[in-house]
Amino acid sequence: MTRTGIIAAAFALAVIVLVAVVAQDMRGAGFVVRAYVITAVILALYTWSLARRLSRAQQGGSAAAQQPPSGDRDRGAQPPGEPGR
Amino acid sequence: MVGGILFFLVVAVIVVLVIVYGLRLAKMPAGWARRGGTIAGIAALVLLALGLYLGLVWAPSERIMGDVYRIMYVHFPAWVGTAAGYLTAFVASIAYLRTRDPGYDYVALSGAEIGLLFNVTGLITGSLWGRPTWGVYWTWDPRLTTTAIMAITFAGYLALRAFMEDPEGRARASALVAIVGFVNVPVVYFSVRWWRTLHQVQSSPETIDRPMVWALRTMMAAFLLLFLFLLTRRYMLARIRGDEELEAMRLEVAGD
Numbered sequence: 001m002t003r004t005g006i007i008a009a010a011f012a013l014a015v016i017v018l019v020a021v022v023a024q025d026m027r028g029a030g031f032v033v034r035a036y037v038i039t040a041v042i043l044a045l046y047t048w049s050l051a052r053r054l055s056r057a058q059q060g061g062s063a064a065a066q067q068p069p070s071g072d073r074d075r076g077a078q079p080p081g082e083p084g085r
Numbered sequence: 086m087v088g089g090i091l092f093f094l095v096v097a098v099i100v101v102l103v104i105v106y107g108l109r110l111a112k113m114p115a116g117w118a119r120r121g122g123t124i125a126g127i128a129a130l131v132l133l134a135l136g137l138y139l140g141l142v143w144a145p146s147e148r149i150m151g152d153v154y155r156i157m158y159v160h161f162p163a164w165v166g167t168a169a170g171y172l173t174a175f176v177a178s179i180a181y182l183r184t185r186d187p188g189y190d191y192v193a194l195s196g197a198e199i200g201l202l203f204n205v206t207g208l209i210t211g212s213l214w215g216r217p218t219w220g221v222y223w224t225w226d227p228r229l230t231t232t233a234i235m236a237i238t239f240a241g242y243l244a245l246r247a248f249m250e251d252p253e254g255r256a257r258a259s260a261l262v263a264i265v266g267f268v269n270v271p272v273v274y275f276s277v278r279w280w281r282t283l284h285q286v287q288s289s290p291e292t293i294d295r296p297m298v299w300a301l302r303t304m305m306a307a308f309l310l311l312f313l314f315l316l317t318r319r320y321m322l323a324r325i326r327g328d329e330e331l332e333a334m335r336l337e338v339a340g341d
Binding site for chain 2: 004007011015018019022023026027028029031032034035036038039042043046047050051053054057058060
């Protein structure tokens with residue numbers, strides 16, 4: 001899990017707790033709580049998913065950069081002793 | 086009157102800043118974009134915490150709606166994020182058609198995706214506000230209908246991108262969809278004035294209590310900063326994937 005994803009999830013959780021505590025005595029509390037919880041969940045999920053996709057893409061990019069250049073790339077990826085296809 | 090002009094000027098400055106940031110993003114070095122995004126993200130978190138306190142605790146209840154009006158503090162800022170996203174997609178699409186620089190295509194994709202995210206959030210929170218105030222979650226009112234059309238158009242934009250393989254053809258076609266789709270944004274804004282609708286017209290700061298205005302402004306600024314953070318991160322992802330795609334095509338051509 002990425003740092004951004006953890007921060008987004010923790011913040012969303014804090015928002016849910018805050019609104020659940022504060023809205024207890026409010027008129028129409030159910031709608032207020034639902035609106036804030038849904039917003040927090042949607043935004044946190046997207047941020048978490050985006051951070052994960054970006055982290056994977058960056059790792060893939062750096063792994064590709066470490067591969068030997070030119071046509072040796074495919075041969076280098078094969079386990080030793082395997083015949084070439 | 087002075088407050089109204091000042092508000093209009095602030096909105097105009099924000100619109101210009103969003104356009105300039107979106108266009109600069111395509112030319113920005115990766116390190117700068119990352120740092121800029123991180124700063125926007127931290128600032129968004131601080132302002133979100135402050136705005137939530139102001140909106141949920143500090144601001145008083147509304148005279149007629151009671152506390153249900155507090156949905157406004159997430160509903161309206163979601164539309165700020167929507168407008169910023171679609172505006173970015175619109176401007177970057179024009180820039181792409183003029184220059185054919187794939188960087189602008191990545192900015193347009195990022196703006197459209199995050200705009201749609203906020204658009205869906207705005208529709209859901211609006212429905213939750215509509216039920217206790219209008220008695221229904223949804224009605225085919227001009228404001229709601231044009232907003233739903235806007236969401237469907239940009240969902241179509243993303244679907245179109247997913248189905249087209251040729252990067253250049255995809256960028257060109259999706260740029261046209263983003264430009265046509267953006268035409269709906271001013272229609273959505275003015276729909277409450279042009280037609281008889283259930284949705285209220287835009288309020289002005291003079292008709293709202295000061296604590297409510299400041300809570301709303303704080304949340305709007307927080308959502309705008311969150312938009313900039315997400316836009317930057319989504320752009321970085323689009324850039325990496327785009328470069329990989331171009332590299333794969335180059336290798337394929339070289340292999341032939």
